[in-house]
Amino acid sequence: MATFTQKFRTTSYPTISSHNPLNSQVGRTVLVTGGSDGIGFAIASAFAKAGASRVIILGRRQEALRVAADKLNAARSRNETVIMTFACDITSLPSIESTWQSIAAAGIAVDVLVLNAGNVKFGLVSEDITAAWTAFEINVLANLRVAKLFFGQIVASSGKKILINISTCSIHSSPAPFQAAYAASKIGFANLVQNLADELSVDKAQIVSIHPGAVLSETVRAKGYDENSLPWDDASLPSDFCVWLSTDSAKFLHGKFVWANWDADELLERKSEIKSSPGMLRIGLQGAGFLDVTTMFDQIKDRVVRN
Structure with missing residues (x-):
C-alpha cells in the first residue's frame, strides 16, 4: 500500500x-x-449529483448505455443535468471522430474529460505478445486519440479544460505478477499525460492521473474476485475524488499522479511542498534523484523555433 497521507x-x-x-x-x-458501468458509471453519477449541466457517457454497447442513462435519470433529485450517451468504440479512430463530430454538431463543448475506458487483460507477456500489444493500442493509443480530439474541439469551451486519467497503482507496483502489459501500457499513458501537462499551463488545462482505489466493479468481478477477496473501497471514493480534482482547489495537482485514497485535506496542507518539488508525485526512477532536463530541452526548442 502506497501512503502519502x-x-x-x-x-x-x-x-x-x-x-x-x-x-x-x-x-x-x-x-x-x-x-x-463500474467506476465510470459512479463517476458520471457523481458529476450529475454535483450539478453538471450535461453528463455524456461513452461505451461500446448501446443497451448498456440505455440502462445506465435510465439509472442516472432516475437518480436525479433535480432536472438540471442532461444525460447523453454515445455508442463509441475507442479502439476505432472513425468511431471516436464520429462521436466528437456529433457532439460538435449539437453545439456542445466538453469541459471535463474522464478517461476511464481501458484494457485490463492479465497474463504473461512471454506467452501472448499479441494481447500485450493490444493493451498498448487501447490504453495508450486509443486514449491519446480521445484526448487529442478533446483538446482540439471545434466548439469553444468557456473555461479551462479538465482531463482526469483513471490509471492504476500497478504502474508503480514492482513486481506486478501477470500484469506486465497492463501496467506498462498504463504507465506509458500516464507518462504521456504527465508530459502533456508540462505542455499546457494549468490556466488552460488541469490534468491529473489517479489510482481509483480497490473497487469491486463488474470488471473486477469478471477476474474472479468477490466481496471476500479484499477490503474493498466504496465506489463513492474515486467518483467524488474526480469531482474534487476538477475544481480549482486541486489545481496544484496538475501533472501529478495521486491515489483517490489519499486524504484531500492533507494534500492541501502539503500544497506548497508538492508544487515546489517538480519530481514529487510524478513517474520516475525509484531510488534515484529527480533529473530535470528542462534547460537542455529549452535549448532544443529554441533551435527548432529558429529553423
Whole structure:
C-alpha cells in the first residue's frame, strides 16, 4: 500500500463530496469514457449529483448505455443535468471522430474529460505478445486519440479544460505478477499525460492521473474476485475524488499522479511542498534523484523555433 497521507480513505467525505457546494459542476459538460458501468458509471453519477449541466457517457454497447442513462435519470433529485450517451468504440479512430463530430454538431463543448475506458487483460507477456500489444493500442493509443480530439474541439469551451486519467497503482507496483502489459501500457499513458501537462499551463488545462482505489466493479468481478477477496473501497471514493480534482482547489495537482485514497485535506496542507518539488508525485526512477532536463530541452526548442 502506497501512503502519502496519514489518513487512508475508503469512502467519500465532506471535502470531496459531490454534494459539497465548493465542488459544484454547474455550467459544465462532462464526458466519461467507459461510463456505462463500474467506476465510470459512479463517476458520471457523481458529476450529475454535483450539478453538471450535461453528463455524456461513452461505451461500446448501446443497451448498456440505455440502462445506465435510465439509472442516472432516475437518480436525479433535480432536472438540471442532461444525460447523453454515445455508442463509441475507442479502439476505432472513425468511431471516436464520429462521436466528437456529433457532439460538435449539437453545439456542445466538453469541459471535463474522464478517461476511464481501458484494457485490463492479465497474463504473461512471454506467452501472448499479441494481447500485450493490444493493451498498448487501447490504453495508450486509443486514449491519446480521445484526448487529442478533446483538446482540439471545434466548439469553444468557456473555461479551462479538465482531463482526469483513471490509471492504476500497478504502474508503480514492482513486481506486478501477470500484469506486465497492463501496467506498462498504463504507465506509458500516464507518462504521456504527465508530459502533456508540462505542455499546457494549468490556466488552460488541469490534468491529473489517479489510482481509483480497490473497487469491486463488474470488471473486477469478471477476474474472479468477490466481496471476500479484499477490503474493498466504496465506489463513492474515486467518483467524488474526480469531482474534487476538477475544481480549482486541486489545481496544484496538475501533472501529478495521486491515489483517490489519499486524504484531500492533507494534500492541501502539503500544497506548497508538492508544487515546489517538480519530481514529487510524478513517474520516475525509484531510488534515484529527480533529473530535470528542462534547460537542455529549452535549448532544443529554441533551435527548432529558429529553423
